[in-house]
Amino acid sequence: MAKEKGLTPQSQDFSEWYLEVIQKAELADYGPVRGTIVVRPYGYAIWENIQRELDRMFKETGHQNAYFPLFIPMSFLKKEAEHVEGFSPELAVVTHAGGEELEEPLAVRPTSETVIGYMWSKWIRSWRDLPQLLNQWGNVVRWELRTRPFLRTSEFLWQEGHTAHATKEEAEEEVRRMLGVYARLAREYAAIPVLEGLKTEKEKFAGAVYTTTIEAMMKDGKALQAGTSHYLGENFARAFDIKFQDKDLQVKYVHTTSWGLSWRFIGAIIMTHGDDQGLILPPRLAPIQAVIVPIYKDETRERVLEAAYGLRQALLQAGVRVQVDDRDQYTPGYKFHEWELKGVPYRIELGPKDLEAGEAVLASRLGGKERVPLAAFPALLPEKLTAFHEALYQRALAFREAHTRKVDDYEAFKEAVQEGFALAFHCGDKACERLIQEETTATTRCVPFEGEEEEGLCVRCGRPAAYGKRVVFAKAY
Amino acid sequence: MAKEKGLTPQSQDFSEWYLEVIQKAELADYGPVRGTIVVRPYGYAIWENIQRELDRMFKETGHQNAYFPLFIPMSFLKKEAEHVEGFSPELAVVTHAGGEELEEPLAVRPTSETVIGYMWSKWIRSWRDLPQLLNQWGNVVRWELRTRPFLRTSEFLWQEGHTAHATKEEAEEEVRRMLGVYARLAREYAAIPVLEGLKTEKEKFAGAVYTTTIEAMMKDGKALQAGTSHYLGENFARAFDIKFQDKDLQVKYVHTTSWGLSWRFIGAIIMTHGDDQGLILPPRLAPIQAVIVPIYKDETRERVLEAAYGLRQALLQAGVRVQVDDRDQYTPGYKFHEWELKGVPYRIELGPKDLEAGEAVLASRLGGKERVPLAAFPALLPEKLTAFHEALYQRALAFREAHTRKVDDYEAFKEAVQEGFALAFHCGDKACERLIQEETTATTRCVPFEGEEEEGLCVRCGRPAAYGKRVVFAKAY
Numbered sequence: 001m002a003k004e005k006g007l008t009p010q011s012q013d014f015s016e017w018y019l020e021v022i023q024k025a026e027l028a029d030y031g032p033v034r035g036t037i038v039v040r041p042y043g044y045a046i047w048e049n050i051q052r053e054l055d056r057m058f059k060e061t062g063h064q065n066a067y068f069p070l071f072i073p074m075s076f077l078k079k080e081a082e083h084v085e086g087f088s089p090e091l092a093v094v095t096h097a098g099g100e101e102l103e104e105p106l107a108v109r110p111t112s113e114t115v116i117g118y119m120w121s122k123w124i125r126s127w128r129d130l131p132q133l134l135n136q137w138g139n140v141v142r143w144e145l146r147t148r149p150f151l152r153t154s155e156f157l158w159q160e161g162h163t164a165h166a167t168k169e170e171a172e173e174e175v176r177r178m179l180g181v182y183a184r185l186a187r188e189y190a191a192i193p194v195l196e197g198l199k200t201e202k203e204k205f206a207g208a209v210y211t212t213t214i215e216a217m218m219k220d221g222k223a224l225q226a227g228t229s230h231y232l233g234e235n236f237a238r239a240f241d242i243k244f245q246d247k248d249l250q251v252k253y254v255h256t257t258s259w260g261l262s263w264r265f266i267g268a269i270i271m272t273h274g275d276d277q278g279l280i281l282p283p284r285l286a287p288i289q290a291v292i293v294p295i296y297k298d299e300t301r302e303r304v305l306e307a308a309y310g311l312r313q314a315l316l317q318a319g320v321r322v323q324v325d326d327r328d329q330y331t332p333g334y335k336f337h338e339w340e341l342k343g344v345p346y347r348i349e350l351g352p353k354d355l356e357a358g359e360a361v362l363a364s365r366l367g368g369k370e371r372v373p374l375a376a377f378p379a380l381l382p383e384k385l386t387a388f389h390e391a392l393y394q395r396a397l398a399f400r401e402a403h404t405r406k407v408d409d410y411e412a413f414k415e416a417v418q419e420g421f422a423l424a425f426h427c428g429d430k431a432c433e434r435l436i437q438e439e440t441t442a443t444t445r446c447v448p449f450e451g452e453e454e455e456g457l458c459v460r461c462g463r464p465a466a467y468g469k470r471v472v473f474a475k476a477y
Numbered sequence: 478m479a480k481e482k483g484l485t486p487q488s489q490d491f492s493e494w495y496l497e498v499i500q501k502a503e504l505a506d507y508g509p510v511r512g513t514i515v516v517r518p519y520g521y522a523i524w525e526n527i528q529r530e531l532d533r534m535f536k537e538t539g540h541q542n543a544y545f546p547l548f549i550p551m552s553f554l555k556k557e558a559e560h561v562e563g564f565s566p567e568l569a570v571v572t573h574a575g576g577e578e579l580e581e582p583l584a585v586r587p588t589s590e591t592v593i594g595y596m597w598s599k600w601i602r603s604w605r606d607l608p609q610l611l612n613q614w615g616n617v618v619r620w621e622l623r624t625r626p627f628l629r630t631s632e633f634l635w636q637e638g639h640t641a642h643a644t645k646e647e648a649e650e651e652v653r654r655m656l657g658v659y660a661r662l663a664r665e666y667a668a669i670p671v672l673e674g675l676k677t678e679k680e681k682f683a684g685a686v687y688t689t690t691i692e693a694m695m696k697d698g699k700a701l702q703a704g705t706s707h708y709l710g711e712n713f714a715r716a717f718d719i720k721f722q723d724k725d726l727q728v729k730y731v732h733t734t735s736w737g738l739s740w741r742f743i744g745a746i747i748m749t750h751g752d753d754q755g756l757i758l759p760p761r762l763a764p765i766q767a768v769i770v771p772i773y774k775d776e777t778r779e780r781v782l783e784a785a786y787g788l789r790q791a792l793l794q795a796g797v798r799v800q801v802d803d804r805d806q807y808t809p810g811y812k813f814h815e816w817e818l819k820g821v822p823y824r825i826e827l828g829p830k831d832l833e834a835g836e837a838v839l840a841s842r843l844g845g846k847e848r849v850p851l852a853a854f855p856a857l858l859p860e861k862l863t864a865f866h867e868a869l870y871q872r873a874l875a876f877r878e879a880h881t882r883k884v885d886d887y888e889a890f891k892e893a894v895q896e897g898f899a900l901a902f903h904c905g906d907k908a909c910e911r912l913i914q915e916e917t918t919a920t921t922r923c924v925p926f927e928g929e930e931e932e933g934l935c936v937r938c939g940r941p942a943a944y945g946k947r948v949v950f951a952k953a954y
Binding site for chain 2: 029031032033036037038039040041044045047048064065066067068069070071072073076088089090091092093094095096097098099105106108115118119122123128134138139141143144145154155157329
């Protein structure tokens with residue numbers, strides 16, 4: 001049993017560990033169609049918790065949800081030149097429907113800027129119709145060559161925000177506001193430290209004026225782009241003729257933004273916190289925050305279970321997502337192992353002797369056990385979960401700091417990106433950036449907003465650096 | 478303005494009224510691809526409320542959400558003979574992806590029995606793996622010839638529940654349990670009276686052993702199938718080889734069920750309650766339960782708005798979804814009209830004179846106005862909303878009863894289905910049922926579970942009746 005649930009150690013093969021933990025913890029399985037996955041209930045429950053927190057933050061910032069069609073006429077995608085160039089290699093195309101060949105093939109949406117742009121051109125007439133602050137929860141399809149569960153799948157679930165504004169300033173404020181929402185989700189809910197910054201021209205969204213991003217470091221030192229927020233300028237407004245009459249009676253193009261976060265965020269959680277025993281889930285997004293494992297024999301079963309259900313009730317009332325593992329067919333050892341694998345933050349062990357003493361054993365997924373009086377649990381556990389979150393965050397932050405180096409020559413750069421982030425100067429030239437990628441497989445992750453102002457010379461070509469600060473380079477998912 | 482927002486009267490052209498109210502109340506708009514719609518924020522907010530209540534009821538009955546792929550290999554659909562026959566005329570097919578022609582074309586899911594069946598065949602080994610109680614929120618595509626917003630669209634949002642059980646009895650219990658959840662959503666949240674019953678063989682789901690349904694009556698006397706729950710027997714288990722080893726060590730096929738409710742439920746709400754002034758939304762699903770319209774001139778603006786916001790705050794705390802319409806650019810008359818069109822149950826009018834008297838005017842969307850002391854609102858409005866729900870339900874029930882007739886000859890039958898439901902005996906023969914449809918456009922809606930036991934002769938052919946009770950016939954959406 002222990003063997004069946006055992007995982008390849010991270011240090012041996014991180015990539016293999018990742019694939020195994022997803023399967024064995026029953027987060028997801030492979031679908032029958034290439035590159036697709038099935039998200040199983042335990043994985044989907046994490047997604048639901050992400051959705052709940054994001055959706056609340058979207059609504060608090062004035063956004064409303066809507067739903068736009070899955071199918072987009074191919075001609076729409078061609079209206080914005082960079083957009084079609086970026087997305088057409090990845091499109092899935094419907095050519096037949098209702099038993100007939102379609103006159104115009106339909107793209108399965110890879111993202112919805114075009115169809116939303118089309119609708120806005122009908123809905124927006126006046127400054128009174130602005131801003132448009134929309135969000136959509138849904139699926140998109142991007143036919144990628146190399147796929148990996150959650151990180152890169154042919155179809156994925158995400159949210160895509162789309163907003164239209166009267167002015168550039170308002171639109172740019174929105175871009176940063178929503179990036180801030182993503183950063184808050186990462187830090188305050190997923191316990192993932194992230195860098196907020198600007199993508200270089202090479203790495204920006206196809207069709208954007210510029211792209212902002214949150215970047216996280218995984219436990220193998222690679223970067224993961226966990227959410228992006230784009231300023232689209234007038235690009236889509238011009239492509240779809242989205243104009244409004246302003247208060248000054250002038251007819252103007254709107255300024256649009258879009259921002260998205262997908263289930264790849266679950267991949268970020270897995271690879272930021274997990275260890276050789278399995279997942280470690282951040283308490284605020286964990287489907288189960290504490291599991292009670294009753295330990296009994298036939299003659300003590302009833303008594304122990306009754307106490308376990310009582311404790312569960314008290315913890316539920318304290319707002320803890322708690323479950324009793326009352327499966328008779330498994331041993332306590334098996335259960336301990338399984339809940340470790342599934343990354344539940346706290347395990348509560350409750351046996352007849354504990355019960356006599358009016359106590360139970362509280363074991364943390366981060367290590368450590370203590371005896372706690374039963375009556376103390378409802379007050380204690382919420383505090384423990386907060387501390388668990390903080391410890392996870394600090395651990396990930398320390399890891400990132402230990403794996404981030406300022407480098408000023410190319411050899412040191414090459415070493416640095418083997419194990420984490422390299423902070424280096426870059427000339428800003430796309431061709432030079434491409435050469436770095438070819439030579440090291442590292443890419444620019446972002447020009448960090450928080451980076452200190454500094455001048456220098458390009459780490460590869462020696463020309464004067466662009467951006468006025470160091471750029472974050474890393475190998476990336 | 479009044480004209481622009483004016484609607485074709487229901488009595489003049491119910492179908493036109495329906496299309497207009499959807500557009501003008503901004504529930505939805507037409508998408509660029511044939512038969513698709515865009516659900517706008519106000520419409521989507523109704524769907525979110527439906528989702529919230531259903532999702533809670535699903536979880537209370539032990540179900541978990543999961544997500545299965547959008548694309549299904551064509552070969553999967555062919556494994557269950559009736560299933561493919563029913564769905565293949567409506568399929569949208571992806572033939573190209575990633576710039577290449579696919580080896581096997583992919584169907585965009587019209588429903589997910591097949592792909593879930595395939596996954597279950599991998600996941601289910603033992604009785605310990607049962608029951609599987611899954612639900613999926615998502616989109617599906619059915620390429621229908623005649624489309625109508627919410628009721629029949631090329632793509633629609635829905636939930637599809639899928640469960641697998643060790644025994645027939647357990648599966649059949651599940652079918653009825655989930656139909657009961659739908660009936661509860663209709664009655665207790667949407668204020669829609671529904672008949673629960675069994676579909677005839679002709680009308681059952683393609684691939685089911687039998688289908689159960691909730692049927693509602695729209696204001697034009699037509700029926701609308703608002704949710705269905707199917708017993709699939711071993712049909713999909715045999716097609717996908719889903720077997721388990723039971724406690725008795727025998728290897729057996731599982732028994733599966735599926736049940737679905739889509740955004741057509743929004744169509745049911747519109748057509749059950751709306752009137753010539755627009756929508757009337759059932760309070761428990763209404764995005765806005767009460768709107769405060771402040772009435773002011775420049776010199777009273779500040780004072781009135783302050784009171785309006787104060788009242789909003791008090792109502793929010795009382796759990797009311799309330800909004801202040803503080804748009805300066807519109808007159809109170811315009812706002813009254815718009816919120817009537819949008820079907821908000823209660824309007825609160827608040828002007829300077831009301832304020833002096835410490836009162837406001839409470840106007841019900843069902844008619845009637847009264848003066849209410851400001852301090853009384855938080856206690857009063859939740860009660861009013863309950864009463865509003867009850868009044869809506871009773872009104873709809875009375876309408877259905879007034880438009881339901883027991884008929885025993887074919888001429889009376891033809892008249893009855895012109896204006897509502899006909900309760901009639903039927904021989905149970907598919908061919909006879911088809912002739913009735915051709916001759917009258919009415920179809921069997923269900924054999925109602927609550928119908929009294931009665932014997933008789935088929936209303937069309939005179940042969941002895943099947944089912945042991947009367948069948949509900951109607952024209953249907």
